[in-house]
Amino acid sequence: MELPFAITLDVGSSHANRTGSWRVERPIYVDRLPPCNDACPAGENIQRWLYQAEPGDYEMAWRQLVEDNPFPAVMGRICYHLCETACNRAQLDEAVGINAVERFLGDLAIERGWSLPPAGAESGKRVLVVGAGPAGLSATYHLRRLGHQVRLVDSAPKLGGMMRFGIPAYRLPRAVLDAEITRIVALGVDVELGHTVQDIEVERNDGGFDAVFLAVGAQLGRRVEIPAGDSSRVLDAVSLLHRVAEDDPPLLGRRVVVYGGGDTALDAARTARRLGATDAVVVYRRNRERMPAHGDQLEEALVEGVTVRWLSTLSRFDGDRLVLEKMRLNDEGFPEPTGEIEELDADSLVLAVGQDTDLSLLDHAPDVAVDDGVVEVLPTMMTGESGVFAGGDSVPSERTATVAIGHGKRAARGIDAFVSGRAAVNADRHELATFDRVNTWYYSDAQRTRRPELERARRQSTFDEVVGGLTEENALFEARRCLSCGNCFECDNCFGVCPDNAVIKLGPSLRYEFDYDFCKGCGICVQECPCGAIDMVPERI
């Protein structure tokens, strides 16, 4: 059709008008570091695996997860989830139940028998890993994936370290632990149990290892010197938990007092309840606010009938009488004695005042620096001795399984660089995805899903798992509460809200790109991006 001049125009002709020239600022897509990822000691890409779980693609989510951490099912039970503390959603309503989703994925993987990614192509390098706790197993896993041969030794008869011998079964069922360890071993690991390394230098040289990873943990329960009439009725929490784990529980009596304020103290008290104690009393020098144990652990303990004597310290243990002195906190928050005395009936006393590391295997390794009972390491986890790396409870850090797993990963990377003769490079960390960048309007209001809890009566007497897992529906719901902070989750907002159609949608999982020919730089996309994954930057003029 020959159209009337000027008045009637053909479609598409406005593409000749490149309105992008109006722009003084341009939007760019960014990936920011979500606070959960930032906080995760194991370096998990939590936002990413939640994203993959959101549409129900659990295997992909799990695979993303085990890129960093081979213990989802274990983590989903015993991790103290700093991620949730950091979670931006906590500022909106309540943090995403990341830990529960992790457990769901971990359990599902065990149920469905998903395998870890295979070992990498053999590098010909050999690494000795001493200690088969979370740090050692994590390092083993990552080293295998990098193609290095691993010899994993532990003095205990079973793999797992503190995960097996420190954490009670009601928190971490052994079948779960075994399943996840088995998967790692299946990658092809030379395991030697019941073998205590006496001298690391000898062991390294004899075996011709290219590198060593020390992950011997902190297995020695610390003692406090108190006058005790019958020392046989005093034991340390580590030993108690270890013996329970080995099915050899000590006799504690009806009235058990646990001294200490950490998670181990609570584990000991709760274990005592399960071993038949009618009274399980935790004695702690400070108040509740200053207790190092995690809040939910305390809650669970209290629910199970454990009681706490706050602001009390041990003076004396006479037969079946424990003498306590009341304390008060000074201005700095330190406990000071008051001179006020109380008495408590006790059949046994469990000390949970910390653990020490047995570093005797380093006696002939002068280059490995030890300070305050722990090994000094570089950021790559290498000690003062070239090729010797250390991690877990035996290096200065918070002593949790998650931290240890993170150490294992980092050490594996450090070792990989070392044995390859490369300098270790730390990946650049993206800028933090802060809450102020989140446009909360877009997120549906939804409360966090509660994990079902075993009814109180049942868990007082058995070592059955206390905290249940999520149903699939709940896990999905929880995953979808994720704000995806700082990372595009393809909500199409930028694509939709652009008045100039200057956002090109590339298709599922391919995200978007800007059409700078037409983008006028209004910034609506930036403002309306729910998760803060678009930045506005000045245009170069």
Next chain:
Amino acid sequence: MFQVRIHGRGGQGVVSAAEILSVAAFAEGRHAQAFPSFGSERMGAPVVSFCRMDDRPIRTREPVMEADAIIVQDVTLIHQVDLFAGLSPEGYLLVNTSRSFDELGLGEFFGEFHRDRLVTCPATEFALEELGRPLPNAALLGGFAALTREITLDAIDTAVRERFAGAVGERNAAAATAAYRFVTLAEEELVRAATN
């Protein structure tokens, strides 16, 4: 060309009268033109309509200033409107009234005209009789045919029936015939009077 002017009030069928007359002329094979001089379309307002008949095409569009015939449908207009302006000395006048010109006070006024061309006719009475409604236009056209002989009663009859369908046409035609007869008789009377 024969030019007719019809005076009346809105609602009395003044405009229709001119149109019917033109249709009658057309039916007789003549050229005809009818048109009103309109005001707003309201009942009761003075209305004038015009009709021209000719054997040649009619070109003029002026109102009928010099009438060959004037039909007055509403006698009450006599003192309001210059009804007889431009009436040719040879012209015809047909007034719808049951009264005489003398009774109307017009007797002396007509000195210059042919007295036998000035007729009153109680057309409204014929209309009431036939139609039951005071619409005198068809009757007056019958009277006009009798008075002027410019058109046949047959043609009026045809045009009236063309205008009004069915029984209404029938009754209007009857009223026209009645008026025709009345005027014919009145004419004869006048002619007689004139000859006497």
Next chain:
Amino acid sequence: MTTQPVRFYQVGSFAVGNRLLPDDDRTVQSDQNRTNSLDSGHRACQGCGEALGARYALDAAMRATGGRLVAVNATGCLEVFSTPYPETSWRIPWLHSLFGNAPAVATGVAAAMKVKGKGDVRVVAQAGDGGTVDIGFGCLSGMFERNDDVLFICYDNQAYMNTGVQRSGATPPAARTATTEAVGPEPGNVFGQGKDLPRLAMAHDIRYVATATVADLHDLEEKVERAMQLHGARYLHILVPCPLGWGSAPNDTILVARLAKETGLFPVFEAEYGKVTAVSPIRHRTPVEDYLSIQRRYAHLFGEHSRTDIIARIQAIADQNIATYGLIDDEADSRGQKEVTA
């Protein structure tokens, strides 16, 4: 990918798209193959709410009609920025005639389609608030009254923006325009004036009347789709912020529209045959200050000589709307789920 019984979709229906939703529940705007009825290269200001609203509405109408759509446009910003010779931004058949006659022109198009046996081709007429509530109102009322098969969309930016921000019958009280300057004891537009066109439309007892904002795409698209399912005269009133005329930041366009709704100043509802049938409840009730203070047209109410009295009067209007339309709903917060379930 599994289909879940879970009713929670992360961004629910608040964001444009949602990969977690079934295809049918996704917005037209999230579709890679959307029409882009109003395409790139138009000359609207940065952050133009009207450009956005027009594409939202017409793309939705295109989907609802299977692409059998004609748009008629009144004179105004939308017309000027979309079709300056030699370039048009429209990808659909489009006709601009005059400022005040879009409803009648649309009637003509609809009549032509009917008479041509192309009754499947549907007609949308669109105008700004001036072309709707003022100069176009006569034709609009006629179109309504005849119940012509036209969806009329008003893109309400509350003043004559094309000519440089003069007051219209849709300009809200206290707003500064070039003809209601922020001077004198009662600065800005006066109180107690203005036309509530949705209610006037309802008074015609037409099939469907709805309001919407560019801040809630799902709602807007559903209303367009609903409108296109129906025949006869229909009216959709979309609030489209104008960064230029309102003095809002270009990137705040959607935020401002959202606040207009959340404060209660712009009630979002649907009506059929003159009766309100549904309202979009306020999700987070917001004081009007939050809305007013980010627009320079209300700058005279804030700052050193702040006019809390005037702000209170505006708040009273919002409160009245909330009461009149029942905009506060206990279930409002779960709407994201409710809608998907429905």
Next chain:
Amino acid sequence: MLRQIEGSRAVAETVARCRPEVVCAYPISPQTHIIEAIGAMVKAGTLSPCEFINVESEFAAMSVSIGASAAGARAFTATASQGLLFMIEAVYNAAGLGLPIVMTLANRAIGAPINIWNDHSDAMAVRDSGWIQLFAETNQEAADLHVQAFRLAEELSVPVMVCMDGFILTHAVEGVDVPEQSDVDAFLPPYEPRQVLDPDDPVSIGAMVGPEAFEEVRYLAHLRHLDALERIPSLAAAFAEAFGRQSGGLVRPYRTEDAETIVVALGSVLGTIKDAVDGRRDAGERVGVVGITSFRPFPLDAVRDALSGARRVVVVEKAFSVGFGGVLSTDVAMATHDAGCSLRTVVAGLGGRAITRRSLEEMLAAASRDELDSVTFLDLDHGIIERERARMGATRRSGPSAENVLRDLGTVASWIG
């Protein structure tokens, strides 16, 4: 078939036979009968398919027509006077968009003072709108022009206004041979739009055009009118061949051969003028008349040719430009400016004032004596004018002239012509 029929009826029936597809109606005297009749035909189903739309104003009537025409339908409406002015924005727009709408204009005066009677002020007010304006002399021509108008409009994509004098033609009952359906169908092909709103081939109609192209757009519109100057005579010829009678064309001379004085006029008054011309010829004066059928486009060449032998040109027109004089006269002057003839304007028939043969003949006699003023208002009552001017001079609050004049005249009902 020749029938004695009201002009409006004849036009309505003719328009119906042109198969309009969308017809808009808004009542204004004196065009109402046309639209009423078409409405009844649509309602009865005898005109189908056709959408008959009762709109709320003339502005809407033209706007609906614009929409319908742009969507490919043959659109028709009718109006007059104030109605045309109320739609004037849309009238210009239809032309600007090149939409071949046909509209009957039942010419009527424009108020104030409000006046429902005939003159040409309305048509002159849209003279520059871009519409083709054809003036009918008789009802036969009014009917015939509509058939030609649709074809002309659609061939050129230009709207056409058929102007017929209100009441004088619209309400006159006279013999008209309403074109037969089969003949109209043969003469007028279906509407094939040059641009159309079609989802299968989308275009944007009605762009904003700036200084860079506006003049060209206007010039193209002008060229289409120049094309129309070619098409109008050939369509009239084709029409004559098909229907056996002369209607339309550009100009129509009558007794202009050897005429010293030639009258120029538009519309129905030509009939009365012809009678007057005959009268003056009988009195020995060499007088003729040229009727202009196509006022826009204005046939400069044809008018120049038709007036080429005249010593005097007298333009009789039913409109005038206040403060200036004739409207048609200026156009005629443009055609004759180098012809060496004198040009006189006679303004007549304003607001329905009867133009009588007698007055015309007196005026022509005066013209032949070269006694005519350059602008003459025919049958102007100078007494009234003087009295009113005296009143106005005497007192500031002399009141509205129209009412004063009526008071001077006495009762309105005494008026005949």
